[in-house]
Each structure stands twice: as C-alpha cells, then as structure tokens.
Amino acid sequence: MRTYSCLVGARRHSFSSLRDLLAKATPKRSGDELAGIAAESAEERVAAQQCLADVPLRRFLDEPLVPYESDEVTRLILDTHDAEAFSPVAALSVGEFRDWLLDYRTTGATLEAVSPGLMPEMVAAVSKLMSNQDLILVAQKRRVVTAFRNTLGQPGRLAVRLQPNHPTDDPRGIAASIIDGLLYGCGDAVIGINPATDSVPAVEGLLKLIDDLLRRYEIPTQSCVLAHVTTQMEAMRRGAPVDLVFQSIAGTEAANASFGVNLALLSEARQAALALGRGTVGQNVMYFETGQGAALSAGAHHGVDQQTCEARAYAVARHFDPLLVNTVVGFIGPEYLYDGKQIIRAGLEDHFCGKVLGLPMGVDVCYTNHAEADQDDMDTLLTLLGVAGVNYIMGVPGADDIMLGYQSTSFHDSHYLRQTLGLRPAPEFEAWLEAMHISEDGKRLRRIDERHALLAHAIE
Amino acid sequence: MPSNDSRRPAPAGPDSWCSLSHYTSARIALGRSGGSLRTVSQLDFRLAHARARDAVNAAFDANGIIRQLRHDGLPTEWLTTAVPNRETYLLRPDLGRRLADVSRTWLRNAANAWGRRDLAILVSDGLAARAAENHAAATIVPLVRQLESEGWSIFPIFVVPLARVKLQDDVGEVVGARHTILFLGERPGLGSPDSLGAYFTYRPRQSCTDADRNCVSNIRAEGLPPIQAARKLALLLKKSARLELSGVRLKDDEPAEIESPASAPPMLVEG
Numbered sequence: 001m002r003t004y005s006c007l008v009g010a011r012r013h014s015f016s017s018l019r020d021l022l023a024k025a026t027p028k029r030s031g032d033e034l035a036g037i038a039a040e041s042a043e044e045r046v047a048a049q050q051c052l053a054d055v056p057l058r059r060f061l062d063e064p065l066v067p068y069e070s071d072e073v074t075r076l077i078l079d080t081h082d083a084e085a086f087s088p089v090a091a092l093s094v095g096e097f098r099d100w101l102l103d104y105r106t107t108g109a110t111l112e113a114v115s116p117g118l119m120p121e122m123v124a125a126v127s128k129l130m131s132n133q134d135l136i137l138v139a140q141k142r143r144v145v146t147a148f149r150n151t152l153g154q155p156g157r158l159a160v161r162l163q164p165n166h167p168t169d170d171p172r173g174i175a176a177s178i179i180d181g182l183l184y185g186c187g188d189a190v191i192g193i194n195p196a197t198d199s200v201p202a203v204e205g206l207l208k209l210i211d212d213l214l215r216r217y218e219i220p221t222q223s224c225v226l227a228h229v230t231t232q233m234e235a236m237r238r239g240a241p242v243d244l245v246f247q248s249i250a251g252t253e254a255a256n257a258s259f260g261v262n263l264a265l266l267s268e269a270r271q272a273a274l275a276l277g278r279g280t281v282g283q284n285v286m287y288f289e290t291g292q293g294a295a296l297s298a299g300a301h302h303g304v305d306q307q308t309c310e311a312r313a314y315a316v317a318r319h320f321d322p323l324l325v326n327t328v329v330g331f332i333g334p335e336y337l338y339d340g341k342q343i344i345r346a347g348l349e350d351h352f353c354g355k356v357l358g359l360p361m362g363v364d365v366c367y368t369n370h371a372e373a374d375q376d377d378m379d380t381l382l383t384l385l386g387v388a389g390v391n392y393i394m395g396v397p398g399a400d401d402i403m404l405g406y407q408s409t410s411f412h413d414s415h416y417l418r419q420t421l422g423l424r425p426a427p428e429f430e431a432w433l434e435a436m437h438i439s440e441d442g443k444r445l446r447r448i449d450e451r452h453a454l455l456a457h458a459i460e
Numbered sequence: 461m462p463s464n465d466s467r468r469p470a471p472a473g474p475d476s477w478c479s480l481s482h483y484t485s486a487r488i489a490l491g492r493s494g495g496s497l498r499t500v501s502q503l504d505f506r507l508a509h510a511r512a513r514d515a516v517n518a519a520f521d522a523n524g525i526i527r528q529l530r531h532d533g534l535p536t537e538w539l540t541t542a543v544p545n546r547e548t549y550l551l552r553p554d555l556g557r558r559l560a561d562v563s564r565t566w567l568r569n570a571a572n573a574w575g576r577r578d579l580a581i582l583v584s585d586g587l588a589a590r591a592a593e594n595h596a597a598a599t600i601v602p603l604v605r606q607l608e609s610e611g612w613s614i615f616p617i618f619v620v621p622l623a624r625v626k627l628q629d630d631v632g633e634v635v636g637a638r639h640t641i642l643f644l645g646e647r648p649g650l651g652s653p654d655s656l657g658a659y660f661t662y663r664p665r666q667s668c669t670d671a672d673r674n675c676v677s678n679i680r681a682e683g684l685p686p687i688q689a690a691r692k693l694a695l696l697l698k699k700s701a702r703l704e705l706s707g708v709r710l711k712d713d714e715p716a717e718i719e720s721p722a723s724a725p726p727m728l729v730e731g
Contacts, residue, residue, distance in 0.1 A: 030551050166484055173484035179477065180488035333647075334550045369512035369648045370550055370587050375505070398487020398497075398505060405649035407509070410487075415495030445495055450476045 006051035013047035019065045023305040024048035025128045031293045031306045031336035053095030060121040066302045071253045077119055077315045086117025094125045101138045111142045115358035120311035123353045135352040136388040142355040146323045147282025148222045150428035153360050158423035159392035160414045162187035165403035169196045171209050177397050183448050184411035185439045188429035189392035192224040203227045204240040211241040220428040224287050229269050236272050244287040245273045251312030254300030270320050284323035291328040292346050293336030311353040326362035333368050340377030347381045362392035366408040386417045418443045472498050508650040515653035520585035521593055522619050528597035535616040539563045543622040556624035571635040577613040580637035584623035588645030591656040595679050596643045598686035606694040625659045632664030640664040655680045662706035672707040
C-alpha cells in the first residue's frame with residue numbers, strides 16, 4: 001500500500017495509507033477520535049491536509065478505500081464512474097480541484113456536467129481542504145431540481161418536510177400536526193411521518209390518512225411513512241397509497257446490511273414505486289436519510305473517516321434518482337459530533353458533498369439534549385444552509401419532535417429563512433397556499449380563522 | 461396623533477386552531493410574532509431545554525439509591541465502569557460498556573461466594589441521573605418481590621455509575637447470571653427529563669448485541685409508572701426464561717407499552 005508523507009518545517013509527517021491520510025486531514029470531530037483514526041495534533045491535521053492537496057484525483061480510482069471485492073458500494077462507485085464526465089478535472093490534484101470549484105468559470109452547468117465523473121471520495125477529500133465559506137459558495141452554484149407532485153430545488157425556493165410525528169402514531173394527533181404545518185406554509189418537500197411502530201397495518205393506516213388529506217384538499221405534495229423499506233414494499237403489495245419509498249442508508253455494504261438493506265432491495269423497492277405511477281410532474285420516487293457516524297456505529301467503517309463514509313452513502317442515493325436526500329446531521333449524538341461547532345461543520349460538508357455529487361440535498365438541522373448545542377447553533381446552521389441553497393429543511397411543531405426525542409427546525413424557523421433570504425415554497429405548492437388563503441406574496445402568512453376550510457373537517 | 465398603543469405590538473395569542481392541541485402534546489398552534497415564535501413560546505422552549513440539559517449534567521446520587529434499596533431490605537454492591545468522568549462518558553461509549561479492571565477482579569471473587577443465580581440487576585445514571593434516582597428503586601423493589609416469590613435467585617443489586625446498556629453483558633458473564641437487567645436514565649427529551657429505561661438479556665455474554673435484548677422504556681410517573689413497569693418486566697422476564705430467549709424473537713403480548721425504535725435510524729439505539 002502506498003504511504004504518504006510531507007515535510008512541515010523541520011518535521012516530516014507520515015501517513016500509512018490514503019485512508020489514513022483522509023482521516024487525519026478531517027476537521028476535528030469526536031467520531032473519528034472514538035474510532036481512533038483522527039489526527040493526534042492540530043499540526044498533524046494541517047500537515048495531512050497539505051499532503052492531501054497534492055494527491056491526484058485519479059488516485060481515488062486506483063486505490064479504493066474499501067475493497068472492491070468485498071463491498072458493493074465500492075463496486076457501484078467504480079462501475080458507474082463516467083470517465084468522460086471526469087475528463088475536465090482528471091488531471092487535477094485535490095488542492096487544484098478546490099481552486100477549480102471556486103473558479104468564476106465553474107458554473108452550475110459545469111458542475112452538473114462533471115458530477116457523474118466524481119467519486120464521493122474525491123468530493124469528501126476536497127471538502128477537507130475547504131473552509132465553511134468555500135462549502136457554501138460552491139454548493140450554492142449547484143442546483144439540483146427534482147419532481148413528483150411538485151418541483152423542488154429551483155433557485156429562490158426553499159421547501160420543508162412536514163414531520164408530524166406522534167409517540168403512539170395516534171391518527172388524530174398526527175393529523176393535528178399536519179394541519180398546523182400546512183397552515184404555516186410547510187409540507188412541500190413531503191409530509192413524512194416516522195412511525196412509532198414498524199408494522200404493515202400501521203404504515204398503511206398512516207399512508208391512507210395523508211392520502212385522503214392530499215386528495216380532499218388537492219394539495220400538490222407527496223407523502224411518506226418512514227418505516228423500513230421492506231415494510232413499505234409489503235404495504236405497496238397490499239395496495240397502500242405509497243408516493244415515496246424511504247430508507248436510511250450508509251456508505252458501506254456492511255453498514256447497509258446493519259440497516260437490513262442492500263442495493264438490489266433498494267432497486268426492487270424503486271421499481272415497485274415507479275410502477276404505481278403516482279407522480280404528476282415527475283417520477284423521482286425515493287427518499288433517503290443519512291448521517292455521519294452511521295457506519296462507525298455499525299462497526300462497518302473499514303477505518304474510513306465518518307465524513308468520507310457519509311459521502312459514499314450519497315453514491316448509493318445517487319444511483320436511485322431520489323426526490324429527497326437529507327443528512328440527519330446532529331441526531332446521532334456527541335460521541336460522533338460533539339458540539340454546535342462540529343454539527344455546523346458537518347452539516348455544511350454533507351450539503352456540499354451531496355450537491356456536488358448531484359443530489360437534491362436537504363438537511364435535518366438538529367441536535368440532541370446530550371450534545372453541547374442549542375437552538376442558537378441551529379439558527380446559525382440553518383442560515384448558512386439557506387445561503388448555500390439547501391433544497392429543504394425539516395418542519396417539526398415548535399422544533400420539538402415528541403416521538404424521536406430530539407430538536408430539529410420548526411415551521412417558524414422555515415419562515416425566518418424564507419423572510420430573510422427571500423425564498424419561496426415550491427411553485428405548485430405556493431400556488432396552493434395562495435389559493436387556500438394561507439399565505440400571500442409567497443412568504444407572508446395570513447391570519448387563519450376557525451372557519452378556514454382546512455379546519456372545517458380537520459379531525460374526524 | 462399616534463397613541464401609545466400604536467407603538468405596541470398587537471397582542472399575539474395562540475392560533476385559532478389551538479383546540480387541536482387536545483390531540484397531541486406536540487407544540488402546535490403556538491401563534492406567531494410576524495412569522496416567528498412569540499416570546500412566551502420562545503421562553504417555554506428554553507425552559508424545557510434547560511431542564512433537559514440540567515438532567516444530562518446532574519450529579520448522580522448513587523448513595524441515595526443504595527439507601528432506598530437497603531431500606532427495603534435489598535442488598536447492594538457498588539461497581540465502576542472504565543469511564544473516568546461524565547464528559548468521557550458522553551464521548552466514549554465503549555468505556556461505559558465494560559467494568560473497570562479493579563471492579564471486575566473484585567466482582568469475580570465475590571461471584572465465587574455467591575454462586576450462580578437467575579438474575580443480576582444493575583442500576584446506572586445513564587443520560588439522566590434523576591430518572592434513576594426517582595424511579596429505579598420504586599421499580600426494582602416490587603420486581604424483586606415478585607420474582608423471588610416465584611423462586612428466582614437474585615444477586616445483590618449492582619449500582620454502577622456511567623454505564624452503557626451493554627455493560628450488562630460484561631457483568632452477567634463475570635457473575636454467571638442467567639438473566640441481566642439494566643436500569644438507566646434515557647436520553648432526555650424536552651418533555652421528559654427523568655425517563656428510565658430497562659434493558660434485559662437472556663444468557664448475557666460479550667457477543668450479545670441490541671438484537672438480543674428487550675427494552676421497556678419511558679418509565680416515569682407520566683409515562684409507564686414504576687409499579688406497572690415492574691409488573692410488565694416480571695411477565696417478560698418469566699416468558700424469556702420459559703422460552704429460553706430474549707431480543708427480537710421474544711414478542712410482547714401488550715405491544716402498546718413496549719416501545720421499539722422502529723422508524724428511528726438504527727444509531728438511536730445506543731449500546
């Protein structure tokens with residue numbers, strides 16, 4: 001295996017492999033320290049970044065971080081690599097690639113053309129050399145537009161996943177939160193429930209609840225119940241109204257196995273959803289969630305740092321042409337991302353990597369109560385992601401998810417972002433909001449009295 | 461001429477659909493100032509988060525639990541994990557999954573005198589010391605009474621600060637317990653700063669994973685009260701002993717009260 005070294009002042013720093021170099025070059029975070037692969041000093045970290053800057057991008061094609069023979073994600077990445085799309089950057093080093101990304105001449109169209117030629121490892125590598133502002137600037141150039149019953153990701157738009165969870169899946173409790181969110185102008189990305197019980201009848205019941213609501217009020221959005229993919233497939237076989245198929249995914253075959261999934265299963269699920277033909281303006285039928293640390297927590301990281309593992313998960317997502325992908329950035333806890341600073345950095349990295357790889361990235365801007373973070377940290381990350389052009393964020397009543405026990409962003413938070421940055425909902429959904437007298441001028445909420453149509457038959 | 465009132469914002473209240481709050485404890489119909497939170501909601505949220513943070517950081521009064529248990533006639537022993545302090549506990553889950561060497565050596569010697577028994581019960585602060593302080597003894601005492609009346613032999617109650625769920629495998633293997641059960645404070649939610657969880661394992665050993673365990677969570681006055689939790693755990697433990705298994709294959713007959721982290725990303729399950 002090739003080793004790497006670099007001279008910093010009088011001191012030579014050596015790295016045992018490309019994997020080791022990437023891990024040591026990663027901005028400090030608790031998960032890599034837990035894995036025992038992080039840089040041992042601040043100087044060693046920068047030395048690794050200097051060394052990484054000189055590594056040719058091609059090296060990632062020649063030296064897979066996780067073996068081709070034993071990992072289907074590596075096989076997917078290498079077998080689908082588009083050499084022609086890669087050619088504009090094929091001669092660059094990682095450091096030169098950063099300069100190329102920042103260049104005025106590198107536009108959204110340039111990035112779109114090169115996307116199929118980029119491996120997640122290349123994008124993860126360059127992100128380690130980039131500052132937070134670099135991550136924002138480049139991500140903002142790259143718009144990724146997808147569609148199902150509305151159109152998501154256009155410039156000047158910010159969508160919201162309405163997340164109406166309830167600890168016992170009580171249909172009236174969930175309906176109450178959905179109505180609350182709709183009346184706050186949220187739900188254009190998806191109305192997506194995390195069920196407390198992963199059973200087929202429970203999932204069918206919740207899907208039907210949202211479907212009835214969408215049809216009764218002709219709401220141009222899509223639904224999802226975030227059960228295990230096999231549960232959703234069984235629900236489809238029984239005729240349940242499945243719009244989007246959800247699954248949590250990670251960046252190695254072994255980590256995906258710990259989630260009970262593989263590429264073939266995801267492909268089968270996608271085909272089943274496509275066959276239902278429920279999209280009206282588009283056919284992106286998949287919804288994926290990811291998060292740094294997932295592979296390590298499954299003991300399936302192969303010595304690869306958590307941010308690079310995360311970027312590999314995006315290669316899995318990309319293969320299935322999803323409507324939505326989001327990183328649940330602060331959910332996993334302080335042993336992976338310790339505090340607000342680490343969560344903010346990871347959120348920007350994930351959004352950047354996903355966008356540059358061509359994904360419709362959203363971010364669950366969130367934290368748990370045992371992390372050193374609070375709502376102000378979330379405001380900061382939310383604002384940065386708004387500037388970076390994030391496709392969507394979560395909308396949880398009052399930012400407090402009473403089922404999953406963590407704090408995300410609220411309906412009110414989405415209004416803050418739409419107001420400050422002049423962002424509007426998805427166009428079809430915006431038209432519906434205006435027609436329903438919920439909002440005006442795209443971003444102002446109107447007063448709703450108790451005779452409003454949505455409240456009239458609200459809970460039955 | 462503008463009056464004083466015109467410079468004061470119109471009094472904002474909750475939204476007109478606040479009656480829907482009857483159906484959920486989610487923070488709905490909060491009302492708004494412009495499109496933002498009203499001051500009252502902003503401060504409500506901060507208070508809930510402050511309580512949750514205090515719960516995570518609270519010092520653990522392990523002696524208090526020992527006193528409560530001894531008061532009810534239950535012998536106790538103090539064990540320590542490999543975790544040196546609370547900050548390390550949060551950062552190094554691996555250290556909370558094993559005993560400190562000195563504690564393991566002591567336990568091995570003590571176990572020779574005790575002999576093999578049916579059940580080892582462990583109590584830890586976990587992520588919410590107050591959960592253990594408030595509900596552990598109240599759950600353990602009736603559980604022990606019930607099981608002993610049906611002939612179960614039980615080790616002294618082990619009080620172990622800064623433990624993770626998997627510590628029960630280490631302890632169970634050292635003492636030779638048929639079952640282990642670990643009570644520990646759960647990750648506090650905004651509305652539940654003192655929720656206790658109980659995880660049990662049949663034939664605990666180092667190779668066990670979360671799939672080999674059963675969990676009864678949300679033990680607290682507003683959730684599953686301790687007396688009911690004890691009854692439920694006694695039933696499940698007896699069923700586990702009868703079927704000689706635990707984990708995903710041990711189905712609960714009353715599913716509503718056992719929570720499974722079904723739709724949460726798997727990383728939520730903290731070993």
